[in-house]
Amino acid sequence: MSFYRLLSLIRKEVLQILRDPNTLFIAVMIPIVELFLLGYAATNDVRNVPLAVWDQDRGPAARALLDAFQAADYFRLAYVVDSGQALQDLLDAGRARAGLIIPPDYTDQIRTQGRAQVAFVLDGSDPTVAAKSLSAAELIGQAHATRIQSQRWQRMRGVVPQPPLEVRTQVWYNPDLKDAYFMVPGLIGVILSALSSVLTATAVVRERERGTIEQLIVTPIRPWELVVGKLIPYVFIAVVDTLEVLFIGSVWFKVPIRSPLMDILLLSGLFLISGLGVGLLASTLASTQQEAILMVWMTILPSIFLSGFFFPIEAMPKALQWLSYLFPLRYYLRIIRAQMLKGAPLSLLRGDIAALALFALVIMGAAAVRFRKRLD
Known part of the structure; x- marks a missing residue:
């Protein structure tokens, strides 16, 4: 392992990102736009x-x-x-x-x-x-x-009858039943999944389209160094997106954060590995950037609809409920909502965390093997 080779690859990818300010601007602004749209427009409240x-x-x-x-x-x-x-x-x-x-x-x-x-x-x-x-x-x-x-x-x-039964209700975790409490944590998962996979897929395919990846292959750089060097800048972008959604959601929409921020970031990073793996895998199958984006969205759309982001999984047909187990976003949404809204200890979420770790290992492992074969 050469730290300097890896650092050079990271620097190269950062410069490539900075040469395309429009994409960088979109990557940073999309979470903010989606946050305000979903925070105000995506509501189940019926009023007036x-x-x-x-x-x-x-x-x-x-x-x-x-x-x-x-x-x-x-x-x-x-x-x-x-x-x-x-x-x-x-x-x-x-x-x-x-x-x-x-x-x-x-x-x-x-x-x-x-x-x-x-x-x-x-x-x-x-x-x-x-x-x-x-x-x-x-x-x-x-x-x-x-x-x-x-x-x-x-x-x-001359008297007012009293009902024989009185039910006194209590609403925990979201007393005012605000839809933003439900949407903001879920939006973190959607952003991590969508942006990380799309940016990773297009970045690798762009290298192939320009012919620069062949130049990297003939250098002493190892395949895994090339993978890590290209992924780390997008990990940083994903972390920035996560922090800005957490900040705006907490300050503007008053969504509580009842678990340590470090726990949320670590679990988000575990989920991020799956998104990066999907993007890397798509880049090995696609020949153009447009084809890579379409492949990624073929996984993102069913993931959004079957993960419980918009609709409760329990209300879906049994076949779709079983199918939802194949998407990492399902497990992450349960984790992030339990962490932010309930402050649930990690011991209660170990099943979902184990599922995320398994998906991260399988998807990133398959992507790395496929990427290495493509280089060879």
Whole structure:
């Protein structure tokens, strides 16, 4: 081993990166852009759903029901219509996402019978918004019905009945249920996986396209020195990306970091080995940079969708759940979220850590063997 040869290779790769400032700028700025986009846009919260109301009663009970819907912050009273056709037109045009139809005798039924029926219509073209709106409408209706029943009971008997069961809920680790708490840690894994593999693959293929890799082969440089020398600069870029996501996520989005920073960086480095190995392996199979990028994205896209970054793995079909075990990102996301949000000790994560280590060994080992054969 020659430290000076390795240092020269690292210096050569750093100079190559600096000669392409656009790529370096993109590598540093992409995490910031994605962080703000996912932190604000990628949310499952449903708020201010435009609601159209056809109030055929216009009595005090109807007004109390509308006040209950507006006070819940889930719906925004956007339109008041005077016919069913007008309500349907708003839903068809997408200007309203839900409609509340109050019958003409609603107040009389509440006063005389203590119960009544209303119709709540939803636009189901967007299942996510429809499902959340349906749950919110049912909760608002149940709470309002309980309030009406309590008031009626108090008038009749002078006491307010107490429910036989009271469930007191507690939300740990994310009391306000902020989506950023879920997205920011996952974004670290996606960035490490995508950028490290793409940059590594294109860097090696670029050497081959320019013919400079043949010049390196005839020098005393050993194959493993060439691999390490080309990978170390991209490891540094990946560490910088990780730190900037952690910093902005903690300072701007108030995402907690409940584990030692060194533990997070070491486990991220273990996961990074898999990403670098994928990029190195793709570089040995591709002939052009475009081909290398396409190969890498063929692994990144299913990894993102099957790792639990966007969708819970438990909600997937059994076949896809089993398939998700083949992607290192699945294990890293469980580790990074447990570390940042829960402060989980490493002893509880040893299964996922062992899986990451195995993937790193297999993928990087296969890439190194393939790379050496390609050089030979």
